[in-house]
Amino acid sequence: MGWGDLGVFGEPSKETPNLDRMASEGILFPDFYTANPLCSPSRASLLTGRLPIRNGFYTTNAHARNAYTPQEIVGGIPDSEVLLPELLKKAGYINKIIGKWHLGHRNKYHPLNRGFDEWFGSPNCHFGPYDNKERPNIPVYRDWEMIGRYYEDIYINHKTGESNLTQIYLQEATTFIYKYGISKQPFFMYWAIDATHAPVYASSRFLGTSRRGLYGDAVREIDFSIGQILEFLKNMGIAKNTFVFFTSDNGAALISAPHQGGSNSPFLCGKQTTFEGGMRVPGIAWWPGQLAAGQVSYQLGNVMDLFTTSLALAGLEPPADRQIDGIDLSPVILEGKEVERPIFYYRGNELMAVRLGPYKAHYWTWSNSWQELSQGINFCPGQNITGVTTHDQVEYIKPLLFHLGRDPGEKYPIRPSSAEYQNVMLGISPVVRQHKDTMIPGEPQLNVCDLAVMNWSPPGCKKLGKCLTPPESQPWKCVWPH
Amino acid sequence: MGWGDLGVFGEPSKETPNLDRMASEGILFPDFYTANPLCSPSRASLLTGRLPIRNGFYTTNAHARNAYTPQEIVGGIPDSEVLLPELLKKAGYINKIIGKWHLGHRNKYHPLNRGFDEWFGSPNCHFGPYDNKERPNIPVYRDWEMIGRYYEDIYINHKTGESNLTQIYLQEATTFIYKYGISKQPFFMYWAIDATHAPVYASSRFLGTSRRGLYGDAVREIDFSIGQILEFLKNMGIAKNTFVFFTSDNGAALISAPHQGGSNSPFLCGKQTTFEGGMRVPGIAWWPGQLAAGQVSYQLGNVMDLFTTSLALAGLEPPADRQIDGIDLSPVILEGKEVERPIFYYRGNELMAVRLGPYKAHYWTWSNSWQELSQGINFCPGQNITGVTTHDQVEYIKPLLFHLGRDPGEKYPIRPSSAEYQNVMLGISPVVRQHKDTMIPGEPQLNVCDLAVMNWSPPGCKKLGKCLTPPESQPWKCVWPH
Ligand SMILES: [Ca+2]
Numbered sequence: 001m002g003w004g005d006l007g008v009f010g011e012p013s014k015e016t017p018n019l020d021r022m023a024s025e026g027i028l029f030p031d032f033y034t035a036n037p038l039c040s041p042s043r044a045s046l047l048t049g050r051l052p053i054r055n056g057f058y059t060t061n062a063h064a065r066n067a068y069t070p071q072e073i074v075g076g077i078p079d080s081e082v083l084l085p086e087l088l089k090k091a092g093y094i095n096k097i098i099g100k101w102h103l104g105h106r107n108k109y110h111p112l113n114r115g116f117d118e119w120f121g122s123p124n125c126h127f128g129p130y131d132n133k134e135r136p137n138i139p140v141y142r143d144w145e146m147i148g149r150y151y152e153d154i155y156i157n158h159k160t161g162e163s164n165l166t167q168i169y170l171q172e173a174t175t176f177i178y179k180y181g182i183s184k185q186p187f188f189m190y191w192a193i194d195a196t197h198a199p200v201y202a203s204s205r206f207l208g209t210s211r212r213g214l215y216g217d218a219v220r221e222i223d224f225s226i227g228q229i230l231e232f233l234k235n236m237g238i239a240k241n242t243f244v245f246f247t248s249d250n251g252a253a254l255i256s257a258p259h260q261g262g263s264n265s266p267f268l269c270g271k272q273t274t275f276e277g278g279m280r281v282p283g284i285a286w287w288p289g290q291l292a293a294g295q296v297s298y299q300l301g302n303v304m305d306l307f308t309t310s311l312a313l314a315g316l317e318p319p320a321d322r323q324i325d326g327i328d329l330s331p332v333i334l335e336g337k338e339v340e341r342p343i344f345y346y347r348g349n350e351l352m353a354v355r356l357g358p359y360k361a362h363y364w365t366w367s368n369s370w371q372e373l374s375q376g377i378n379f380c381p382g383q384n385i386t387g388v389t390t391h392d393q394v395e396y397i398k399p400l401l402f403h404l405g406r407d408p409g410e411k412y413p414i415r416p417s418s419a420e421y422q423n424v425m426l427g428i429s430p431v432v433r434q435h436k437d438t439m440i441p442g443e444p445q446l447n448v449c450d451l452a453v454m455n456w457s458p459p460g461c462k463k464l465g466k467c468l469t470p471p472e473s474q475p476w477k478c479v480w481p482h
Numbered sequence: 483m484g485w486g487d488l489g490v491f492g493e494p495s496k497e498t499p500n501l502d503r504m505a506s507e508g509i510l511f512p513d514f515y516t517a518n519p520l521c522s523p524s525r526a527s528l529l530t531g532r533l534p535i536r537n538g539f540y541t542t543n544a545h546a547r548n549a550y551t552p553q554e555i556v557g558g559i560p561d562s563e564v565l566l567p568e569l570l571k572k573a574g575y576i577n578k579i580i581g582k583w584h585l586g587h588r589n590k591y592h593p594l595n596r597g598f599d600e601w602f603g604s605p606n607c608h609f610g611p612y613d614n615k616e617r618p619n620i621p622v623y624r625d626w627e628m629i630g631r632y633y634e635d636i637y638i639n640h641k642t643g644e645s646n647l648t649q650i651y652l653q654e655a656t657t658f659i660y661k662y663g664i665s666k667q668p669f670f671m672y673w674a675i676d677a678t679h680a681p682v683y684a685s686s687r688f689l690g691t692s693r694r695g696l697y698g699d700a701v702r703e704i705d706f707s708i709g710q711i712l713e714f715l716k717n718m719g720i721a722k723n724t725f726v727f728f729t730s731d732n733g734a735a736l737i738s739a740p741h742q743g744g745s746n747s748p749f750l751c752g753k754q755t756t757f758e759g760g761m762r763v764p765g766i767a768w769w770p771g772q773l774a775a776g777q778v779s780y781q782l783g784n785v786m787d788l789f790t791t792s793l794a795l796a797g798l799e800p801p802a803d804r805q806i807d808g809i810d811l812s813p814v815i816l817e818g819k820e821v822e823r824p825i826f827y828y829r830g831n832e833l834m835a836v837r838l839g840p841y842k843a844h845y846w847t848w849s850n851s852w853q854e855l856s857q858g859i860n861f862c863p864g865q866n867i868t869g870v871t872t873h874d875q876v877e878y879i880k881p882l883l884f885h886l887g888r889d890p891g892e893k894y895p896i897r898p899s900s901a902e903y904q905n906v907m908l909g910i911s912p913v914v915r916q917h918k919d920t921m922i923p924g925e926p927q928l929n930v931c932d933l934a935v936m937n938w939s940p941p942g943c944k945k946l947g948k949c950l951t952p953p954e955s956q957p958w959k960c961v962w963p964h
């Protein structure tokens with residue numbers, strides 16, 4: 001979902017009353033970011049508190065490429081990474097993931113091997129349907145075992161966009177909350193829904209109800225469901241003990257707009273890019289009775305902060321043996337403080353840009369290649385800013401500098417000869433130098449693909465008669481075109 | 483000010499707490515329009531309830547050109563037009579205009595000749611400073627007579643952007659409200675401020691306080707002042723008797739962004755164009771105790787409706803001897819109704835586009851000419867949609883059709899071969915045909931310019947020693963390049 005998809009962030013149809021209310025009861029973060037303009041790396045960062053370049057969720061197959069975890073990917077979240085649920089578990093938390101995992105689908109990467117106690121959802125995107133010969137349909141798991149496959153047992157209708165998935169995810173959420181809420185058991189729930197990810201879906205109750213078409217139906221159902229979850233927490237009397245945060249793993253995918261993609265307005269471009277539209281995401285903190293209601297925080301936040309913040313709120317320390325990029329937002333949330341910190345914008349193995357305060361410096365720009373553009377692939381439809389939305393990978397000795405307060409759309413680079421430019425870069429340059437000098441990249445996980453590793457025979461397939469025979473292993477260097 | 487300049491409409495710095503509160507206490511109109519993408523014609527429409535093509539605020543000097551009232555303009559609001567204050571006066575209202583009049587600066591067009599009882603402000607934009615030889619500085623009036631000139635007696639500092647004007651306008655407003663509020667005298671106040679119009683200004687208290695730079699300082703001061711006015715109405719105990727509406731005369735001027743122009747996001751282009759960014763404007767109705775608070779109305783509204791609605795609320799009928807384009811919004815505001823009606827988008831003498839329901843059909847597109855573009859004049863900076871933001875005047879036999887709910891940015895024309903297109907045009911075509919067939923254009927007022935008519939010797943100049951000698955009359959056909 002994109003920043004601009006929320007009513008409170010100016011979507012003109014104003015169809016997110018529950019999220020808007022969540023903001024009015026909590027803290028709205030207009031300057032919140034994801035760790036990567038693509039799903040898998042962002043989710044790896046959320047659960048590790050570390051940039052993808054550190055936790056391995058990137059590729060070195062080509063320069064500055066976005067990579068994720070389709071089912072032919074061999075890699076996943078490395079053993080050496082410490083995940084949020086693994087740490088919370090030690091403090092007695094019960095952890096559940098509902099929805100898309102996306103950190104590796106092979107058995108060694110199974111979320112129940114990585115600190116989660118329960119899972120309902122899928123390891124990969126709900127792409128398909130496939131023929132189960134060239135490519136298996138994506139399995140859906142309950143806990144350790146698959147319970148079926150998308151397009152076979154889990155209904156998604158491409159033509160109408162109908163699917164009950166969000167309703168199922170909502171049911172899973174309230175059941176989980178009820179079970180552990182009633183027993184006063186501390187819990188962590190990662191509600192990783194994906195209705196706004198193409199192919200976009202909504203249940204029959206929401207289909208055709210939005211002023212924005214199918215994508216809006218999906219947004220409305222998510223908004224409704226979040227309202228239900230918050231209401232459920234209140235009704236159970238545990239809202240004041242439950243910290244809730246709403247955010248997104250990347251900006252709206254403009255390439256599939258308008259039917260399958262949303263809004264990042266007023267920001268430039270969308271998913272896949274390191275412009276604001278790719279990485280600025282909604283951020284809402286909610287914790288009735290603990291946070292002052294109706295606040296706006298200008299804190300630069302990042303999904304990685306949810307790792308560190310959640311640990312802090314649980315009375316835990318982050319691992320001391322590694323660099324953690326997420327910061328503890330609890331002083332921001334509880335005491336209204338604001339902490340200076342940079343935001344790093346990566347595309348694969350390249351630091352593309354850095355934000356510090358209101359300023360953003362692009363060291364590299366690339367929207368996508370000329371070749372892709374000529375094929376109609378465009379991550380910035382209708383937007384064309386000379387020298388900014390470049391179709392060559394352009395490196396800048398003198399970075400392209402923007403003031404995001406005056407110019408949230410990254411349209412007006414500040415002149416390098418200006419005093420403002422020179423002063424600002426005096427602050428940004430050492431931050432970048434220090435970051436690069438101390439960076440120890442993790443082993444890249446998204447380099448190797450192999451049809452043999454796909455979801456042919458997930459655990460539980462035998463019982464269901466749904467095991468498929470994999471082809472022989474023939475690994476190749478995955479191709480990441482952008 | 484642009485639609486996207488309000489926090490409640492997603493400006494990321496969220497710097498309009500008073501307007502946002504006004505919306506939460508009143509009704510927000512995300513689908514509100516001005517009558518023209520330029521200031522003077524919109525203001526003429528606001529006060530007459532009629533499209534510029536009817537009330538004469540357009541030009542026929544060239545096809546589809548925007549025109550306004552610089553001080554060399556000979557025309558102004560015709561005698562034959564009936565203005566809102568003229569009608570309200572008959573019902574016992576006292577009427578004041580504070581700020582920019584813009585409906586003609588020659589004495590016959592003086593607002594106190596047109597129903598207003600009081601005036602503090604200027605007849606034209608606060609452009610300048612001028613040399614008083616080639617061109618006089620713009621006068622500022624109190625009631626019938628000038629009290630000084632911009633840049634001479636009224637301080638505006640181009641370099642720092644400092645001016646106390648909004649504070650003066652605020653003082654004028656509260657004084658007026660106090661005077662007639664205390665005596666229970668019905669009043670109409672037209673608070674026509676212009677701090678966000680280039681050259682943008684703010685008072686020292688607000689200068690440098692916005693995260694958005696000078697433009698944001700001006701927005702903050704306007705927001706603050708509106709908060710003060712609403713508070714004042716509440717404190718006087720007359721809020722429940724006072725209908726207040728906030729809107730703008732055109733979209734933000736992107737050509738002067740980011741320092742002198744704001745945001746129309748997520749809409750396409752800005753001031754001067756008939757894309758949404760040029761004509762969709764903020765709309766907030768406020769009337770505590772009379773309207774249900776915190777509502778969003780999807781009613782297609784227009785500044786012309788404020789004419790008809792104000793009359794209705796005052797128990798008056800609009801003139802029956804002419805076509806009125808504004809509709810009475812009181813059932814919308816008081817009873818939550820929604821009325822189907824078209825929005826007409828004109829550029830000068832040409833009907834460029836029509837909106838009906840969520841659909842908008844462009845019969846003509848033109849952002850501006852190639853010649854202007856080559857000179858750096860661009861009303862759609864960073865936006866380039868092939869076949870939409872055209873630099874030739876393009877007429878469509880099969881109009882360009884957009885669904886503004888799915889596609890508020892006018893990026894994805896609906897295919898003319900689709901059933902949707904054909905169905906929708908079956909509804910729009912007769913509305914356009916009827917509109918054109920019954921249109922009786924007014925005498926165009928913005929065709930003739932003459933240096934002799936400028937503000938050389940406004941009433942009151944003698945007392946001040948500020949009379950200047952006009953040159954000989956040499957009228958010419960005004961040139962309107964876009
Ligand atoms: Ca995603």
Ligand SMILES: [Ca+2]
Nearest residue numbers: 521679731732
């Ligand atoms: Ca204006």
